[in-house]
Structures are given as structure tokens and as C-alpha cells.
Amino acid sequence: MRLSNKKKVPAYNFFNTLLLMLFSAGIIGFIFNKLKFDILGNISYALIAVPMLILVIFHLVGRQIFEYDSDGEALNFKNRNIIPFIHKELSDEFPKYKLIKFEIVAIFFIKRLYVTVSSKNNGTTLLKYEISYLTKKEISDLKVSLNKVVKANQEKRHQE
Template sequence: MRLSNRNKTSVYSFINTLLLIFLAAGIGAYFLEEYRFNILGKKSFLLIVIPILTIFLFYLNGRQIFEYDSDGEALHFRNRNVIPFLQKPLNDEFPKYKLLKFEIINMFFMKRLYITISSKNNGSTLLKYEISYLTKKEITDLRFSLHKVIKINKEKRANI
């Protein structure tokens, strides 16, 4: 199964650009307010604080683009940001038989996917992905696919 929200990259880029324009307009309005109009008084700092908070919340949700591929004998996960230099993109590929368990965590408006895989060195490794920008249907499909892989792994281990 393949799952990707890569087609929404232009939407996330537009939102990012809009937030930056909102911040620039807020800074301009703040200076005009402080030095020219003085209508808002001491509340003029909100012209800068509100855009900064919205940008912070947009990036707090994590990497916007998530791709998952379970076709073949390997699982492939990619997680990257719309702005490439902001965060390091995650790119993991491993055989399906190494998947031990997974967990999807919902925290307010943030969603995280935690994958535990078997490792030769220290028994297991925890991989973390940000899936906040996936729809409910995409998360349900991802959960179904990962459950299917785990079920097949358990059946193979029981037969051995």
C-alpha cells in the first residue's frame, strides 16, 4: 500500500508564504501604529505576536509531507518539511519482518507515529514520524496496513 500527501505540497507552501506575509504585514502595521497612528495603545504588540504564534503552531505540528510504501518486501517511510533547510528529512527503509509494533499518539492537534523495529545491536529501535497533516482516512489506512504487516509477522514467528 502506498500512502502520500505529497500532492498537498503546494497548499502547505502557500500557507507558509501566507504566514510569512502575515508576519511582514504585522511588523509593518506595528511600526506604523507605534510611530504614526497610536490607535491601539499598548496592545499594538499583538500585531507581531499573533503572526509569530501562528507560524510557531504551523511548524510545531512537524514535517508536513509524509510518504509510506509497503509494497514489496520492505517498508519505506519518508517525512520531510516543505522548507528543506528547516528540518532534516527522515527517510527509513527496512524489511517488513523487522517491524515489531507501532503506536499513533494524538496530542491536541499534533499526531506522531512511533515505530519499533528489531535491531541486531540493541534489540529494538524506535523511529518517530510526524503525521499531523494526514487526514483521518489516511491515518486509518496507515494503521490498517501496519496492523496487517504485524499480523503476518506474528504468524510467521508462530510457524517457526
């Protein structure tokens, strides 16, 4: 199964650009208000604070692009930001038989996928992916696909 929200990149870029323009316009409006007009008083700080707060939240929620591929004998996970220098791109590929368990944690509007994988060195490795920008349907499809792999692995381990 393949899952990707790469088609939403133009929408995320548009929203990011819009927020940057609002932030820039807020700075200009703040400067004009302080130097020339002085109409808004202390409310003029909101011209900077509100767009900046929304912009920070947009980027703190996590990486916007998530790609998952379970076709074949390996699982592929990619997680990246629309602006490459903000977060490092995560890219992991491992055989399906190494998947032990997974967990999706949702706190307010932040959603994370935690994948536990067996490794030779220290037993298990925990991989973390940010899936806040996936829709409910995409998340449920991801759960179904990962559950199939986990159940198949448990059956193989039980038979051995």
C-alpha cells in the same frame, strides 16, 4: 500500499507564505502605529504576536509531508518539511519482517507514529514520524496496512 500527502505541498506553501506575509505586514503596521499614528496603543503588539504564534505552531506541529510505501518486501517511510532547512528529512527503509509493533499517539493536534523495529545490535529500534498533517482516512489506511504486516510477522514467529 502507498500513502503520500505530497499533493498538498502547494497548499502548505501557500499557507506558510500567507503567514509570513501577515507577519511582515504586522511588523510594518506595528512600526507605523508606534512612530506615526499611535491609534491602537498596546493592542499593536498583537499585530506581531498573533501571526508569529500561528507560524510557530504551524512549524512545531511537525513535518508536513509523509510518505509510506509497503509494496514489495520492504517498508519505506519518508517524513520531511516543506522548508528543507527547518527539520532534517527522515527516510527509513527496512524489510517487513523486522517490524515488531507500531503506535499512533495523538495529543491535541499533534500526531506521531512510533514504529518499533528489530535490529541486530541492541534488539529493537524506535523510529518516530510526525503524521499531524494526514487526514483521518489516511491514518486509518496506514493503521490497516501496518496491522497486516505486524500480524503476518507474528504468525511467522509463532510458526517457528
